Amino acid sequence: MSTAISTTEEVHAHGHDHDHDHEHEHHELGFIRKYIFSEDHKTIAKQYLISGILWAFIGGSLSIIFRLQLGFPDMSLEWLRPILGEWIDESGKLDKEFYLALVTMHGTIMVFFVLTAGLSGTFSNFLIPLQIGARDMASGFINMLSYWFFALSSVIMFSSLFIETGPASGGWVIYPPLSALPQAMPGSGLGMTLWLTSMALFIVSQLMGGINYICTIINLRTRGMTFTKMPLTIWSFFFTAVLGLLSFPVLLSAALLLIFDRSFGTSFYLSEIYIQGQALPNMGGSPILYQHLFWFLGHPEVYIVLLPALGMTSEVIATNARKPIFGYRAMIGSMMGITVLAFIVWAHHMFVTGMNPFLGSVFMFLTLIIAVPSAVKGFNYITTLWKGNIVFTPAMLFSIGLVSLFISGGVTGIILGNSALDINLHDTYFVVAHFHLVMGAASFFGLMAGVYHWFPKMFGRMMNKTAGYIHFWLTFVGVYAVFFPMHYTGIAGFPRRYYSFTALGNDGEAAFTDLNAFISVAAIITFSAQAIFFFNFFYSIFKGKRATQNPWKSNTLEWTTPIVPGHGNWEGEIPAVYRWPYDYSKPGAESDFIPQTVPHSATPESNLPEENDEIAKEKDIEGLLAAQNESYNR
Amino acid sequence: MNYLVGLLSVVFFILAIAVISKSLKLNKNLSGENESDSALDSHNNTNAVGFLLFWLFGTIAGVWSFIHAQPDFLPEAASEHGVRTDSMFWISMAIVTLAFFITNSLLFFFAFRYRNDNNRKATFYPVNHKLEIVWTIIPAIVMAILVFTGWRTWRDITSQAPSNAVVIEVTGHQFGWYVRYAGNDDSQLGNVNYKLIDETNNLGLDFSDKNTFDDFTANELHLPKGVPVLLKIRAQDVLHSVYLPFQRVKMDAVPGMPTKFWFTPTISTDEMRAKLGKKDFNFKLNCTEICGRGHFGMAITVFVDEPADFKKWTSEQKPFLTMNPAYLTKVPENLKAKASKYIPAEPIATDSTGTEAVSIK
Numbered sequence: 002m003s004t005a006i007s008t009t010e011e012v013h014a015h016g017h018d019h020d021h022d023h024e025h026e027h028h029e030l031g032f033i034r035k036y037i038f039s040e041d042h043k044t045i046a047k048q049y050l051i052s053g054i055l056w057a058f059i060g061g062s063l064s065i066i067f068r069l070q071l072g073f074p075d076m077s078l079e080w081l082r083p084i085l086g087e088w089i090d091e092s093g094k095l096d097k098e099f100y101l102a103l104v105t106m107h108g109t110i111m112v113f114f115v116l117t118a119g120l121s122g123t124f125s126n127f128l129i130p131l132q133i134g135a136r137d138m139a140s141g142f143i144n145m146l147s148y149w150f151f152a153l154s155s156v157i158m159f160s161s162l163f164i165e166t167g168p169a170s171g172g173w174v175i176y177p178p179l180s181a182l183p184q185a186m187p188g189s190g191l192g193m194t195l196w197l198t199s200m201a202l203f204i205v206s207q208l209m210g211g212i213n214y215i216c217t218i219i220n221l222r223t224r225g226m227t228f229t230k231m232p233l234t235i236w237s238f239f240f241t242a243v244l245g246l247l248s249f250p251v252l253l254s255a256a257l258l259l260i261f262d263r264s265f266g267t268s269f270y271l272s273e274i275y276i277q278g279q280a281l282p283n284m285g286g287s288p289i290l291y292q293h294l295f296w297f298l299g300h301p302e303v304y305i306v307l308l309p310a311l312g313m314t315s316e317v318i319a320t321n322a323r324k325p326i327f328g329y330r331a332m333i334g335s336m337m338g339i340t341v342l343a344f345i346v347w348a349h350h351m352f353v354t355g356m357n358p359f360l361g362s363v364f365m366f367l368t369l370i371i372a373v374p375s376a377v378k379g380f381n382y383i384t385t386l387w388k389g390n391i392v393f394t395p396a397m398l399f400s401i402g403l404v405s406l407f408i409s410g411g412v413t414g415i416i417l418g419n420s421a422l423d424i425n426l427h428d429t430y431f432v433v434a435h436f437h438l439v440m441g442a443a444s445f446f447g448l449m450a451g452v453y454h455w456f457p458k459m460f461g462r463m464m465n466k467t468a469g470y471i472h473f474w475l476t477f478v479g480v481y482a483v484f485f486p487m488h489y490t491g492i493a494g495f496p497r498r499y500y501s502f503t504a505l506g507n508d509g510e511a512a513f514t515d516l517n518a519f520i521s522v523a524a525i526i527t528f529s530a531q532a533i534f535f536f537n538f539f540y541s542i543f544k545g546k547r548a549t550q551n552p553w554k555s556n557t558l559e560w561t562t563p564i565v566p567g568h569g570n571w572e573g574e575i576p577a578v579y580r581w582p583y584d585y586s587k588p589g590a591e592s593d594f595i596p597q598t599v600p601h602s603a604t605p606e607s608n609l610p611e612e613n614d615e616i617a618k619e620k621d622i623e624g625l626l627a628a629q630n631e632s633y634n635r
Numbered sequence: 636m637n638y639l640v641g642l643l644s645v646v647f648f649i650l651a652i653a654v655i656s657k658s659l660k661l662n663k664n665l666s667g668e669n670e671s672d673s674a675l676d677s678h679n680n681t682n683a684v685g686f687l688l689f690w691l692f693g694t695i696a697g698v699w700s701f702i703h704a705q706p707d708f709l710p711e712a713a714s715e716h717g718v719r720t721d722s723m724f725w726i727s728m729a730i731v732t733l734a735f736f737i738t739n740s741l742l743f744f745f746a747f748r749y750r751n752d753n754n755r756k757a758t759f760y761p762v763n764h765k766l767e768i769v770w771t772i773i774p775a776i777v778m779a780i781l782v783f784t785g786w787r788t789w790r791d792i793t794s795q796a797p798s799n800a801v802v803i804e805v806t807g808h809q810f811g812w813y814v815r816y817a818g819n820d821d822s823q824l825g826n827v828n829y830k831l832i833d834e835t836n837n838l839g840l841d842f843s844d845k846n847t848f849d850d851f852t853a854n855e856l857h858l859p860k861g862v863p864v865l866l867k868i869r870a871q872d873v874l875h876s877v878y879l880p881f882q883r884v885k886m887d888a889v890p891g892m893p894t895k896f897w898f899t900p901t902i903s904t905d906e907m908r909a910k911l912g913k914k915d916f917n918f919k920l921n922c923t924e925i926c927g928r929g930h931f932g933m934a935i936t937v938f939v940d941e942p943a944d945f946k947k948w949t950s951e952q953k954p955f956l957t958m959n960p961a962y963l964t965k966v967p968e969n970l971k972a973k974a975s976k977y978i979p980a981e982p983i984a985t986d987s988t989g990t991e992a993v994s995i996k
Contacts (some may be wrong), residue, residue, distance in 0.1 A: 097928045172925045178890055179873040179926060185809065186927040272891025273829045275839070276809070276872040280830045288874060288889055321674070322749070325761040353876070354887045355868075355894035358793030362786050369778045376774040377767070379738055384766070386745040388758035393682035393750070394674050401686070401746055408738045412731035415778070419785035421792060422724050425709075425717070425883045428876065428923040470678055474685060481693065489704040494880040496923040499931035505880070506919040506934065512707035553674050586757035593756060 030568075038149070040141030041568055045148050046127035047459060050452070052155060053119015054538070057445075059159075060110035061528050067103045070095045072521025074501050088167070100500045101170040102188050106162065108173030109196070111441060113203055114158070116306040118151050120448045121245075124309055125214045125238040127455060131559035132232050134223025134576060136569045136633060139216035143209045150206035154199045161195035169196035172498060174299065177270035177291050181262045184277045193263070197256050204253045207245050214242035223558070224625035225578035230597065232557050232582045233326060236333050237312020240340040241305050247344070248301040255294035262286070292354055296347035303440050304343045308336060310447020311378060311407070314400040316582075317454050318382060320555045321397035322389030323593050325583035328381045335374035335381075342371040352420040353427050361420045368418035372411070379408050390586065390593075394553065395469025396454035402477045403446035409481075410438025413488065428498075431491025434484045442480045449476075452538070457552050461565040462545030468537040472530060479527025486516050556582045556596045575629065577622050579615065675751055683750035690743040694736075709880055710911065713902035713918070713939065716792045717883030723788060727781060796897035800863035805856070805920070806838060807868075807875030807888040810929030812920060813838055814856050818849030819950055825850050829871065835959055842956070842965040848974050851952040856920055856937040858900045859945035865897040876924035879937060881907070887924055900939045907939075 030039075039045060066085075069076060077093035078085075088099040095103075126144065130137055138144045161168040170188025171180040175196065183190040218239045222231070258269040262283075270291045271283035319326040326332060348356060348364040382404045391397065413435040416422050426432060449472075456464045490513050495502055502510035551560040558578065562570050576598040584595040590607035601608050602616045712721045749757075804815040804824055815838060817824045825840060825847025832839035840847050858864050868877050870888035877896070878885045886896040908916045918937035922930055940948060956962055956977040966974040 097931075101925065101927075101930070176874055176925075182873070185873050274872055274890050275829045275832045280832060284891075287892060289892065323757040325759065327760065328762055328767055330762070331767050353885050355889050355892055358789065361793070362789060365785060365789065366782055369782045372778055373771060373775050377771055380770045381767075383738060383741050383745060384760075386742065386749060388760060389745075389749045390752065390755055390757040391683070391746060391750050392674050393679050393746075398682060401742065405739055405742055408742070409735055412735045415731050415781065416724065416727050419723075419727065419781060419789075421720050421785045421788035422727065424792070424885050425720060425724075425880075427885055428878075466676060467678065470682060478689070485697065486700060486704070489700070489708070492708045493704075494709045496878065496921065496931075498925045501931055504919070504921060504932045504934040506936075507913065507916050513704075516704065583761065586759050588759050 038145060040137070040145045042126045042130050042138045042141070042144060043459070043566065045144055046123050048148050049118055049122035049126060049151070050459075052152065053115050053123060053448075054535070056110055056114040056119060056155070058531075058535075060107050060115055061531065063103045063107040063110070065525055065528050066095070067100055067107070068521040068524045070100055070500065072518040072524075095500075097500050098170055098186055098188060099167060101172070101186070101498065102167045102192070104498055105170050105172055105175075105188070106168050109158070109169070112173060112302065112306065113200070114155060116441070116444045116448070117207065117245075117302070118203075120444060120451070121238070121241050121305065121309045122148070122151065122210060123448075124234070124313060124451050124455070125210070125242065127459065128234055128313075128559065129214055129217050129238055130221070131458070131562065131566070131570060132235050132557050133218060133221060133226055134558050134571075134578060135217060135221035136571075136575070138213045139220060140213055144213050147206045147209040147213065150202050150209065154202035154206060157195050157199040157202065161192050161199070164191050164195070166190045166192055168192040174292075174295055175259070176295075177259055177262065177288055178274055181259060181270060182274070182276060182281075183263075184279075197260055197263075200256055201253060204249045204256075207249050211242040211246040211249075214238055215246065218242075223575045223578055224629050225622040226558075226597075229330075230578055230581050232312075233315035233329070233332055233336075234309075234312040234557075236336060237308045237315075240336050241308045241312075244301045244305050244308070244340055244343060248298040248305075251294055252298035255291055255298070258294075259291065289351070289354060289356060292351050293348065296350045297344075299350065300347040301343045303436070304339055306440055306444045307407075307447075308339070310403060310444040310450075311336070313447055313451045313454070314382070314403050316555075316557065317394075317396045317400040317450050318385050318404075319583050319585060320454075320553050321392045321394055321400075322386055323392070323585045324385055324389040325581075325585055326381070327384040327387075328377075329581065329583060331377055332381055335377045338374035339371060342367065342374070346371055346418075349418050349420070349423075352423045358420075365418060365420045369415065372415055372418070375407075375411055379404065379411070392553075393470075394453065395464070395466060395473055396450045396553075398470065398473040398477075399446045399450035399453065402473065402480075403443050403450065405477075406438050406443040406446060406480065409485075410435055410440070410443060414439060425494070426491060428496055429491040430487045430495050430497055433497050434487035434491060437484045437487075438480075442484065446476075449473075449534070454553065455559075456538075456541065456545075457548035457564075458559050458562075458566075460542050460545070461548050462541050462543075463548050463552065464541040464545060465537050468533050472533040472537070475530035475533070476527055479523055479530060482523035483520055483527060486520055489513070490516065551596075554592075554594050556584060556594050558597055561596065561598055574626065577626070579619060579622065580612075679751050683747045686743040686746040690740060710907075711902075712881070712883050713900055713907060714879075714882040714884065715899040715901055716788070717881075717898075718901070719788055720792075720883055723784060730777065730781070792898075796865040796895070797863045800865040800897055801859060802865045802867060803856070803858075804867045804869065805877055805888070806871060807877070807922065807926070807933070808837075808871040809873065809927055810922075810933040812856075812875075812877075812922075812933070812935045814853045814935070816851050816853065816949060816952065817846075818851060818954060819952075820849040821846055824867065827869075831965075832871070836955075836962065840955060840962075842962055842974070843967050843970070845970050845973055848956050848966075848970075848977050849954045851949075851954045853952065855935055857945060857948050858937065858939045859942045860900050860903045860939050862942055862945075863897055863899045865895060868894045868896065873926050874924045875922050875926050875933070878921045878923040879918065880921065881918050882937075885923060903939045903941055904937075905941075 078089050078095055079093040082089045088096045090096050166187040168188060169175060169192045170186055179185050180189050180193050218235060261267040262269050262271055268283035268286035270288050271286040274281040274283060315326050315332060346364060346368045348360060349368040352361045417426060417432060417435055453464060453469055548564055550564060561576050563572060578597045579600040580597055582597050586593045587595060587607040590604060595604060600619050601612050602619055712718045802817050802824060806813040823846040826844040827839045828841050829839050831841060868886055868888045870890045875888040876885060877888060882898055882900055884896055884898055886894050904918060908914060918939060920935050920937050922933035954977050956974060957979055960978045963974055963978055
């Protein structure tokens with residue numbers, strides 16, 4: 002990190018004369034400011050990534066424990082007693098409440114801590130400044146706060162795993178009254194308080210992050226980087242941030258009202274309750290209100306998780322197919338469509354909650370509309386591969402895997418979004434299969450694609466490719482082996498969050514004993530396969546092969562920085578941008594890629610007719626240099 | 636079996652470590668500083684073939700597993716609307732499976748077909764508006780058709796229950812279901828009030844309402860075949876959800892907000908037993924909204940009877956007041972005369988109406 006220089010210093014070094022009326026900081030940052038309380042977006046991104054990986058390990062382990070129960074209901078789990086202690090009951094079985102706690106915490110951790118913070122937090126932070134040509138985020142300080150609020154929220158959530166009454170156990174949606182009444186289940190006591198506290202801090206962190214991403218994208222683009230020249234990654238981060246900024250506050254209000262109901266005797270969600278031999282005084286509240294508020298975030302959350310993955314995949318697929326992304330504007334348009342529609346489909350999670358059926362019809366219409374932009378995205382990815390010249394890097398493999406999972410999980414959404422069909426499928430394994438494929442696995446594959454692709458930029462070293470291939474194939478086969486058969490148990494009517502299926506009666510559970518065991522074994526193998534990634538990742542940080550300037554021959558701006566970019570990202574001027582990021586395999590061009598920094602005047606042999614008009618604008622773009630430096634120098 | 640799993644994971648783990656160390660070593664040997672920095676390596680074709688193999692084996696596994704699992708899917712729906720939603724489900728499933736298969740096949744085939752070849756250059760093909768319009772409109776039309784048929788079915792299912800519907804109340808609690816019938820004399824359910832709940836009157840029946848007098852409760856749900864049934868659904872403590880898998884019925888039970896679902900059972904328990912060749916087959920009512928420790932065991936048995944049998948069964952049931960004459964004291968003076976006709980001359984043993992969930996150990 003010897004290249005760390007402050008922006009002011011850099012501008013100064015390039016001989017722009019201005020008044021020296023402010024203090025220049027020339028000192029090296031100490032360890033704490035550099036690696037822990039860092040304001041550098043790259044360090045913050047790495048902090049998010051490593052936190053996300055650790056959380057993924059915890060979240061995955063929890064799922065393995067409950068898969069043991071589901072796949073092998075007769076198995077003695079006595080050997081887990083050293084870890085789980087009292088959560089293994091006298092007969093050597095998993096405690097029934099702890100089973101629900103596992104399901105709840107698995108969902109919470111994966112959705113929020115891994116796929117929101119670990120995915121969007123990492124790559125929005127890392128890529129936004131690097132790909133739009135900015136020295137850092139709009140506010141490095143708020144960015145740092147964002148991570149540390151997340152870290153605090155992580156510590157609280159993590160600590161809730163160890164308390165005697167257990168962590169929150171009412172499902173990741175924490176529907177009241179179950180979550181509001183400690184007498185309903187032990188997990189609704191201290192565990193739920195910690196859950197709510199942790200999520201409130203998490204939301205604060207998300208909002209600070211989101212505001213920063215939006216400000217940075219709007220204000221700090223380098224000269225020439227118009228909105229229609231931005232890589233699709235940046236577009237996806239932008240929409241993600243907008244979604245988060247508008248929907249997370251609603252979750253906060255839902256959580257606050259729940260806190261009031263739990264602690265201050267209000268009745269927002271509680272009415273006419275008789276529990277444990279006691280009639281509660283609460284009247285007039287509505288559990289349905291909570292569900293509306295929750296899903297007003299909950300549904301956009303699906304896209305908060307998925308859009309960054311789709312954005313990064315667009316970039317990786319175009320780069321490695323050596324072809325422009327097909328339908329760049331259609332991709333932006335469909336992401337925009339998804340963003341808008343994401344806000345008005347939430348009640349499709351509530352068709353059979355007792356909500357007015359007319360409302361159900363409205364939400365069915367809106368929900369099935371959102372399938373159209375999603376389908377367009379799928380088709381565009383496939384067409385991008387068509388007649389490409391595909392290089393299968395591990396990132397590319399994971400991106401293709403994402404497209405496959407996105408399609409496979411997406412199509413069943415058409416069935417679940419149909420309220421008449423949802424009656425029988427609601428809260429069955431069909432739903433579990435659907436959202437794990439389309440949101441869980443697809444986003445996870447996006448995360449992996451991002452790590453493999455941008456690892457060289459993050460750490461200046463390469464990850465081992467062979468280990469990457471093995472990791473991909475095991476994971477890809479494994480994910481399908483786990484989630485595809487779940488559709489079958491769903492069609493057979495198996496409800497989710499069931500400790501065992503014996504009460505379905507008529508030996509119904511016997512038919513799928515083998516299948517459930519198969520799913521569990523597949524889950525264990527898939528989870529174990531992540532060890533390959535784990536080792537590869539940490540080994541390569543220190544011992545990986547040194548990266549080259551532009552290992553994937555990509556067009557985007559981040560590959561014009563030094564191999565290990567220092568503070569401020571570019572040592573000289575920030576480069577100007579003259580073209581879109583997808584000029585791969587352009588007819589007439591010598592090389593099969595033309596970076597965004599190459600002006601059209603330098604490539605007369607490959608310019609399309611309309612691009613010759615762009616040459617005239619190059620002077621204007623150059624003219625913005627002084628203004629740009631001025632803005633950093635202010 | 637647990638040994639098998641343990642063994643499998645250990646073997647796998649060792650394999651994984653072996654593979655990594657080997658490949659890392661290999662990499663170290665190769666990583667001379669002058670090595671070409673191309674992202675391409677000798678595995679490019681292997682990975683391309685991998686997608687083709689994945690497609691091939693995936694298709695085989697998908698088809699085989701579907702055929703294998705199919706006999707265990709829920710059998711033919713045992714209600715009128717269920718037959719409709721089932722056929723719509725399988726039609727939708729066919730459409731999406733087709734889309735799923737075609738798009739995935741193209742994806743994997745293109746990945747294989749257009750793998751890197753140094754003698755070839757990718758085709759610069761950034762946009763084609765016609766194509767985009769076509770594949771925007773086709774899904775839109777398919778969606779529109781699906782939405783419209785789905786909406787019509789949904790509208791019919793959620794319409795007002797017919798006036799001849801048999802009204803039955805189902806109340807969820809941790810962890811079981813109470814069932815109440817409107818009685819043999821009036822077909823009106825009496826009021827309930829959660830503040831009146833006690834150990835015997837666990838529904839909180841309100842005896843100031845004369846409709847309550849003939850209401851009777853049961854430990855199991857009896858339904859008449861071929862007659863519309865209106866389920867009035869309540870919850871006492873937390874959310875529950877009424878789920879009749881075979882009748883394709885699902886509706887949440889919400890504390891403080893009664894919900895409802897009406898349907899017409901079409902297959903009696905006896906007919907279903909004959910159909911499945913299982914003498915001891917029974918329909919069930921399960922819970923599908925997480926409600927705590929005993930959620931998974933919260934079930935009662937459902938009997939669908941021929942209308943005559945159903946009548947016979949209901950006529951044999953004794954009103955709650957008959958079973959628990961002590962509650963006559965709760966009846967207001969002006970209704971005492973009306974209520975006392977339900978009080979037997981000889982007091983009979985009190986009986987708790989509580990339904991037991993499948994035992995939860």
